Amino acid sequence: MSGLTDLMTMAKPNEALKARIIALLARGPDMCLQCGRCTSGCTAFRLLELKPHEIVCSAKMGFVEELVSSKSIWDCALCLKCAERCPQEVSPYELILSLRNEAISKGLEIPEALRDILMTLMETGLAFKPKKAVDREGKAYGREELGLPALRTGLSEQALMALMELLGGA
Ligand code: SF4
Ligand code: SF4
Incomplete structure (x- = not known):
């Protein structure tokens, strides 16, 4: 996976891909004023190689192929603050x-x-593997030791089929 700033040195606008990417958006990047409000509240600010307003700007300019191939799109926490x-x-x-x-x-x-996460979800029905609670002395406690009921894990066949369909694997 390449860094976006490396890719940008050879970037070429791709208007056809831009049109496809923004077709399902309520408001496309062309409406962006570059005010920076999205970036000023971004949860993943420190992680993103390109900040939200820069991602929008790059899309507006048609550098969509570079964005699609970049690590930046995977570092977003999907918190929705920028949208708000x-x-x-x-x-x-x-x-x-x-x-x-x-x-x-x-x-x-x-x-x-x-x-x-995807594998854990398919195997257990949980997004994250259960972790033990750790006290100040570093001793770990499982659910049973904490008096909690065992977790119900596993996906029903119907849920698994629905998940596979969502993933395009059915
Ligand atoms: S996307 Fe970000 S920079 Fe663009 S108008 Fe919205 S808040 Fe401002
Ligand atoms: S969804 Fe959250 S983490 Fe992602 S760009 Fe918007 S504010 Fe940042």
Whole structure:
């Protein structure tokens, strides 16, 4: 996976791809004023190689292929703050989701952590593997030791089929 700033040195606008990416968005990046409000409240500010207003700007300029291939779109926490803060109702969040969908439909590499979540979800029905609680002395406690009922895990066949259909694997 390449860094976006590296890719930008050879970037060429791709208007056809831009049109496809923004087709499902309520408001496209062309409405962005570059006010920076999205970035000023971004949860993943420190992680993002390109900040939300820069991602929107790059999409507006047609550098969509570079965004689709970049790590930046996977570092977003999908918290929706940018969508709430935008005075123009341009949602960097929705744009990032659309870019992720394009990356997946192209079969591009996705971060290992997300693949792990998907596998855990399919195997157990839980998004994250259960962890033990740790006290101040570093002693770990499982659910049973804490008097909690055992977790119900596993997906029903129907739920698994629905998940596979969502993933396009059915
Ligand atoms: S808050 Fe909205 S208008 Fe302002 S830079 Fe972000 S996307 Fe653009
Ligand atoms: S949805 Fe992503 S880009 Fe928007 S504020 Fe949250 S972390 Fe930042």
